Amino acid sequence: MGISVYIKKSSFIVILCLHFSYATCNIPSNLKGFLSNNITMTSTHSNDMIRNKDNLKGLCLYEVQFKEAIYNWKLLLVINPQLPKDAFWFLPHDNENTAFDAALYATQKYGGGFLSVVSQDKRLHQNQDPNRNFSSSQTKEISCKAQKYASNLYTKIIFTIIETYKKESYPFLALHSNENSWRGAGGKGSVSILHSSKYVHSYPAYKNVSSSSTGLKDEDSLIYIAGLSKTPDLKILKSLLSKGIHVKYEIVNQMNNDCSMSNYVVLHKSHSSYYNIEVEHGALKTQKIMIDKLMTHIQEISSY
Numbered sequence: 217m218g219i220s221v222y223i224k225k226s227s228f229i230v231i232l233c234l235h236f237s238y239a240t241c242n243i244p245s246n247l248k249g250f251l252s253n254n255i256t257m258t259s260t261h262s263n264d265m266i267r268n269k270d271n272l273k274g275l276c277l278y279e280v281q282f283k284e285a286i287y288n289w290k291l292l293l294v295i296n297p298q299l300p301k302d303a304f305w306f307l308p309h310d311n312e313n314t315a316f317d318a319a320l321y322a323t324q325k326y327g328g329g330f331l332s333v334v335s336q337d338k339r340l341h342q343n344q345d346p347n348r349n350f351s352s353s354q355t356k357e358i359s360c361k362a363q364k365y366a367s368n369l370y371t372k373i374i375f376t377i378i379e380t381y382k383k384e385s386y387p388f389l390a391l392h393s394n395e396n397s398w399r400g401a402g403g404k405g406s407v408s409i410l411h412s413s414k415y416v417h418s419y420p421a422y423k424n425v426s427s428s429s430t431g432l433k434d435e436d437s438l439i440y441i442a443g444l445s446k447t448p449d450l451k452i453l454k455s456l457l458s459k460g461i462h463v464k465y466e467i468v469n470q471m472n473n474d475c476s477m478s479n480y481v482v483l484h485k486s487h488s489s490y491y492n493i494e495v496e497h498g499a500l501k502t503q504k505i506m507i508d509k510l511m512t513h514i515q516e517i518s519s520y
């Protein structure tokens with residue numbers, strides 16, 4: 217394995233490129249402008265990387281670092297050099313190991329890659345939820361209760377990276393894994409197809425889903441989509457349901473914006489769509505099946 221370090225003074229980001237044998241790991245010219253000499257290597261080798269040492273072979277790994285407000289952000293960028301511009305996934309929560317392992321499966325199988333927040337295996341990064349931190353405003357968004365400081369740099373850097381590697385016609389993609397809803401934090405079960413709220417509507421793919429259902433039928437196995445309208449795009453909804461995937465649809469507007477990625481995409485990238493695959497922690501096999509089904513869905517939708 218070789219190590220290349222690219223350095224440029226007076227800027228925000230460090231990108232450290234670790235390339236395993238055979239992989240040619242170039243940094244696109246628009247990302248070179250983000251490089252800086254502010255490099256720390258201390259936790260480059262996160263537990264996610266150690267656990268997946270073999271699965272990372274042949275892929276390009278980049279470390280992204282920058283500071284904003286009180287935060288020292290660190291992210292891991294993984295790219296398939298055989299097909300770098302394809303499906304691209306965002307993983308905001310470092311405690312969600314299943315999502316990380318599934319992202320590697322997707323990157324090896326379909327090309328593209330993923331960007332994963334590194335937070336010492338914790339959901340929060342210095343007490344900030346990375347998935348409540350998307351805003352291009354210079355001040356904190358009033359509606360975003362879980363956003364502590366303005367986050368325009370965070371947002372700009374993450375979307376610049378995503379849009380560098382995401383195939384233009386493709387949607388924005390995210391992967392998460394969560395507690396079993398039945399036993400989950402506070403028993404709230406908010407990430408469950410069995411629960412709906414005023415702005416998040418559930419569309420189960422099966423009859424008689426219960427807390428003991430498993431696999432694709434599990435209440436925790438679902439895809440989030442989001443939009444401005446009161447009901448989801450019927451073509452998209454029918455396509456996902458016909459593949460046996462539960463769908464949750466989030467209605468987004470400026471007043472209920474929570475600074476999550478889905479809300480940011482809907483409010484600022486309205487020409488594109490968003491899909492987030494959620495499973496219970498440990499349900500790697502199910503998440504891989506859902507990735508395959510979503511990739512088929514994306515191909516079908518783009519050919520309509």
Ligand SMILES: [Zn+2]
Pocket residue numbers: 308309312391392393
């Ligand atoms: Zn998550």
